[in-house]
Amino acid sequence: MSMQQQVLPLPGVVAPDTGHYRGDHLLVAEMVERGSKVLDVGCGEGDLLQLLEMRGIDGRGIELSREGVNRCVAKGLAVVQGDADTDLVNYPDDAFDYVILSQTLQATRQPRVVLENLLRIGRRAIVSFPNFGFWKMRIQLLVGGHMPRTENLPATWYDTPNIHFCTIKDFVQLCDEINVKMERAVALDMYGRPLRVNLPWWFWNMFGEQGVFLLSRAEKGK
Amino acid sequence: MVNLQPVASPSVHTEERAHEADHPTSRLAAFGADQPLKLDCGVDLSPFQIAYQTYGELNADRSNAILVCHALTGDQHVANVHPMTGKPGWWETMVGPGRPLDTGKYFIICSNVIGGCMGSTGPASTNPATGKVWGLDFPIITLPDMVRAQTMLIDSLGIDTLFCVVGGSMGGMQALQWTAAYPKRVFSTLAIACSTRHSAQNIAFHELGRQAVMADPEWHHGRYFEQGTHPHRGLGVARMAAHITYLSDAALHRKFGRRMQDRELPTFSFDADFQVESYLRYQGSSFVERFDANSYLYLTRAMDYFDIAADHDGVLAQAFRGIQTRFCVVSFTSDWLFPTAESRALVHALNASSARVSFAEIETDRGHDAFLLDVPEFFDISRAFLQSAGKARGLAGGLA
Numbered sequence: 001m002s003m004q005q006q007v008l009p010l011p012g013v014v015a016p017d018t019g020h021y022r023g024d025h026l027l028v029a030e031m032v033e034r035g036s037k038v039l040d041v042g043c044g045e046g047d048l049l050q051l052l053e054m055r056g057i058d059g060r061g062i063e064l065s066r067e068g069v070n071r072c073v074a075k076g077l078a079v080v081q082g083d084a085d086t087d088l089v090n091y092p093d094d095a096f097d098y099v100i101l102s103q104t105l106q107a108t109r110q111p112r113v114v115l116e117n118l119l120r121i122g123r124r125a126i127v128s129f130p131n132f133g134f135w136k137m138r139i140q141l142l143v144g145g146h147m148p149r150t151e152n153l154p155a156t157w158y159d160t161p162n163i164h165f166c167t168i169k170d171f172v173q174l175c176d177e178i179n180v181k182m183e184r185a186v187a188l189d190m191y192g193r194p195l196r197v198n199l200p201w202w203f204w205n206m207f208g209e210q211g212v213f214l215l216s217r218a219e220k221g222k
Numbered sequence: 223m224v225n226l227q228p229v230a231s232p233s234v235h236t237e238e239r240a241h242e243a244d245h246p247t248s249r250l251a252a253f254g255a256d257q258p259l260k261l262d263c264g265v266d267l268s269p270f271q272i273a274y275q276t277y278g279e280l281n282a283d284r285s286n287a288i289l290v291c292h293a294l295t296g297d298q299h300v301a302n303v304h305p306m307t308g309k310p311g312w313w314e315t316m317v318g319p320g321r322p323l324d325t326g327k328y329f330i331i332c333s334n335v336i337g338g339c340m341g342s343t344g345p346a347s348t349n350p351a352t353g354k355v356w357g358l359d360f361p362i363i364t365l366p367d368m369v370r371a372q373t374m375l376i377d378s379l380g381i382d383t384l385f386c387v388v389g390g391s392m393g394g395m396q397a398l399q400w401t402a403a404y405p406k407r408v409f410s411t412l413a414i415a416c417s418t419r420h421s422a423q424n425i426a427f428h429e430l431g432r433q434a435v436m437a438d439p440e441w442h443h444g445r446y447f448e449q450g451t452h453p454h455r456g457l458g459v460a461r462m463a464a465h466i467t468y469l470s471d472a473a474l475h476r477k478f479g480r481r482m483q484d485r486e487l488p489t490f491s492f493d494a495d496f497q498v499e500s501y502l503r504y505q506g507s508s509f510v511e512r513f514d515a516n517s518y519l520y521l522t523r524a525m526d527y528f529d530i531a532a533d534h535d536g537v538l539a540q541a542f543r544g545i546q547t548r549f550c551v552v553s554f555t556s557d558w559l560f561p562t563a564e565s566r567a568l569v570h571a572l573n574a575s576s577a578r579v580s581f582a583e584i585e586t587d588r589g590h591d592a593f594l595l596d597v598p599e600f601f602d603i604s605r606a607f608l609q610s611a612g613k614a615r616g617l618a619g620g621l622a
Binding site for chain 2: 037058060066069070072073074075076077078079080081082087090091092095096
């Protein structure tokens with residue numbers, strides 16, 4: 001079964017086009033309201049930004065790799081070379097409606113600080129990350145006795161850029177700690193399909209390959 | 223015979239150069255006594271003229287005009303044969319049919335800066351009050367003065383908003399000045415290999431160049447034209463020093479290495495034994511053919527004074543507060559005259575203003591001059607930026 005087989009209905013994107021996009025990108029794009037202003041942190045080669053622009057969303061990006069940035073700029077996207085760990089401080093409060101961190105949190109040096117910055121710059125944040133509690137990961141460590149490697153995370157422990165892995169449970173705990181409100185949480189299975197919403201957290205933590213969270217600032221005092 | 227003179231005497235005579243300064247082989251916009259140029263130094267410059275070139279057609283709603291700003295020793299002849307040197311335009315790789323600045327789509331304007339020597343009023347022009355060449359009597363000009371003059375030119379062409387202001391080096395500085403001072407008149411800005419302020423190192427190099435000019439006895443305190451001479455040796459040395467800063471160690475090594483010029487062995491003299499020496503001498507000699515020494519003093523000074531943040535309480539982000547202009551900032555990895563860090567500081571300030579900005583650093587060993595050379599990645603980025611801005615401006619439909 002391929003990712004192309006699951007297609008989320010997405011207003012503004014014609015059906016034949018959705019197949020070109022990653023499942024988590026489609027989910028993220030669906031979470032963003034039309035007409036809003038978005039910053040994509042770690043935007044890679046700009047696939048998500050292009051998807052957002054098709055929906056009439058004003059998208060900007062930051063990307064660490066020069067090659068990625070230049071490919072984005074050559075697509076006409078507003079992308080700058082920068083580092084999530086050091087460059088988010090340059091953005092003013094409330095500059096964006098949404099700040100997106102797609103599959104990048106685990107590669108930052110200070111995930112907590114980055115998360116706090118996302119919700120300072122943006123009124124909302126959308127964070128997706130690989131779930132280290134996914135059953136395949138657990139089995140590799142428990143039975144194989146080695147650091148897990150999957151199709152989506154193929155790097156070995158010594159050359160991976162991912163230095164801060166977490167599970168969905170860990171991430172939810174961090175959100176509680178720094179007073180972040182979870183507006184929506186979705187776990188995607190290994191095919192990029194959303195798991196059923198009425199399942200318990202432990203099931204998500206076991207069978208979700210990645211988590212996608214729509215976050216906002218909790219009311220003060222809560 | 224051993225040649226110790228680094229820079230050959232110019233074949234272009236002083237009179238010829240003076241004629242081009244007053245009566246350029248270019249389009250001309252003249253501003254009379256009723257339209258003085260208000261200079262930062264407090265002087266009202268009047269009358270004055272701007273020499274410019276245009277390429278392509280202005281569309282019906284006057285929305286496709288691009289202003290190209292030239293660098294320190296550039297001029298308005300961006301995409302046509304130069305009237306004095308007979309060489310192709312200085313940016314024909316970038317401007318022309320099917321080029322990133324497509325003359326089939328856009329109306330391209332390029333004007334000689336105020337203080338220049340190719341037809342816009344400057345120290346090489348005739349002072350109407352005395353009937354003699356201005357020389358050092360010409361008032362000190364700044365980058366904001368150059369841009370103010372350009373706004374008067376754009377007004378005279380009946381253009382309210384420029385689709386894009388483009389420039390590299392000093393041209394990029396003008397593009398940034400345009401955007402900071404007249405944000406509503408600039409739809410997009412393409413700023414290449416430049417900075418929002420001139421660094422101490424760059425001021426130091428300029429001072430070296432100016433001192434070389436002034437140390438030439440033929441400079442005559444700036445009144446060389448009355449002696450029928452030109453300080454070509456001083457200006458040539460200034461150009462040689464500056465030219466080194468436009469390249470990089472890697473590029474010089476790749477191009478010349480330690481290779482000898484037309485000889486097998488050292489001559490044990492101060493002749494140009496090495497290819498790199500010969501190349502620099504050639505650069506110096508060809509430069510003095512087309513450039514006025516006093517103009518070089520004025521334009522380098524204008525760059526030295528440039529500091530956008532200084533006009534905004536030292537906070538660069540203030541200069542771009544609430545700006546709607548779309549930016550593309552480009553730097554080159556081996557550019558040590560305007561290093562990437564300078565562009566990054568600009569990008570951070572633009573981020574702080576929530577401006578729409580693209581920023582690409584292009585890998586090349588060709589140094590600062592890369593913006594004038596054939597660098598395909600740079601062209602792709604420029605083209606895509608303009609296309610995307612054109613879409614937002616509604617240019618795509620009307621200009622197939």
